[in-house]
Amino acid sequence: MSAPDGPSADKRKLSDLGRRLDDFERRAEATGTLPPKKRAEPNSALGSAFKLSTEFVAALAVGGGMGWVLDSWLDTKPALFLAFLALGVGAGFWGVFRAARRMQAEDAEKAKTAPALPAGDEDED
Numbered sequence: 001m002s003a004p005d006g007p008s009a010d011k012r013k014l015s016d017l018g019r020r021l022d023d024f025e026r027r028a029e030a031t032g033t034l035p036p037k038k039r040a041e042p043n044s045a046l047g048s049a050f051k052l053s054t055e056f057v058a059a060l061a062v063g064g065g066m067g068w069v070l071d072s073w074l075d076t077k078p079a080l081f082l083a084f085l086a087l088g089v090g091a092g093f094w095g096v097f098r099a100a101r102r103m104q105a106e107d108a109e110k111a112k113t114a115p116a117l118p119a120g121d122e123d124e125d
Contacts, residue, residue: 048103055099056092063088 028034067084071077 052096052099055095059092059095060085060088063091 025034063084063086064081067081067088070080070084074080
């Protein structure tokens with residue numbers, strides 16, 4: 001096997017490989033040997049709650065862990081633990097806020113593209 005002629009040869013080979021893979025996918029989908037790609041399904045309420053709670057707990061664990069390690073290393077118990085735990089709480093709230101805002105923006109985008117219901121199909125209780 002010979003050595004490549006440099007970065008341009010690598011780029012050329014990668015683009016050729018990408019083109020060949022795209023051609024293969026098109027042929028496979030046309031013949032039915034490869035199922036069509038599915039779009040990602042929306043998040044469930046339980047999945048969203050799990051994502052937000054994990055975001056918060058992870059920030060608390062990192063902040064508390066860093067404070068605990070620094071306290072034991074510098075012998076300043078419990079000052080740094082409490083300080084870093086407070087920073088972890090703040091980071092957790094900020095992370096949950098950002099994730100919730102991102103999920104809300106995704107839902108708003110999906111609502112724009114969703115088909116509208118006919119006027120007579122609304123439930124009235």
